[in-house]
Amino acid sequence: MNTSKLLRVSALVVGLAAVSGITAIPALAVDNMSSGDIDLSSVRAKIKAKDYASALSELRDLADETPNADVYNLLGFTLRKSGDYATALTYYNRALDLEPDHKAAREYLGELFVETGDLDKANEQLARLVRLCPNTCEERDDLQRALGARAGK
Numbered sequence: 001m002n003t004s005k006l007l008r009v010s011a012l013v014v015g016l017a018a019v020s021g022i023t024a025i026p027a028l029a030v031d032n033m034s035s036g037d038i039d040l041s042s043v044r045a046k047i048k049a050k051d052y053a054s055a056l057s058e059l060r061d062l063a064d065e066t067p068n069a070d071v072y073n074l075l076g077f078t079l080r081k082s083g084d085y086a087t088a089l090t091y092y093n094r095a096l097d098l099e100p101d102h103k104a105a106r107e108y109l110g111e112l113f114v115e116t117g118d119l120d121k122a123n124e125q126l127a128r129l130v131r132l133c134p135n136t137c138e139e140r141d142d143l144q145r146a147l148g149a150r151a152g153k
Contacts, residue, residue, distance in 0.1 A: 038068055047074065052082045069099035077108050085116055101132055107139035114146045122147055 043062075046055035059075045062068070076091035089112060095105040110125030126147060129140040 038062060038066070038071060040070060040074065043074055047078060047081075050081070052078045056082070067094075067098060069095040069102050069105065072098065073102060073105040073108065076105065076112075080108065080112050080115070085112060088112055103129060103132055103137060103139040106132070107143045110143040111146050114143075114150050119147065119150065122150075 040062075043055050043058050046052075046058065055078045056075070059071055059078060062071045063075060072091045072095035076088040076095065079085075079088035079091060089109070092105050092109040092112065095102050096109070099105070106125050106128050110122045110129070113119070113122035113125065122143070126140070126143050129137070129143060133140045
């Protein structure tokens, strides 16, 4: 989406929110929503529908255009859900190189470690989320649940 179209869409959303009395737009848990000029709504819809092949294709195109922590995080998520843990790890690390406090990347990296049986590293990610979210947050809660479910097995 080009910048002028993005600005028109943003203005429309803000205008509709003002008219309807909406004061805040809820964030998705998939990423930090700080994607800048990159529209990830299509990718998020594909991920929600578990259409990982299509999401990967779109994300790879986006990643080729510009480095972005949310794009790298979603690439990691999609690759992990597709079973490619090694490549997912690479993209989570790229996201965290760009944005070390990216909560969703910390959560998903921790979940990767849970799924691969490296609970010490999963707990390291949980400790980082505890520091980032001392009063709790969705990412911290989700990783705690994943660790708890793994411990129950």
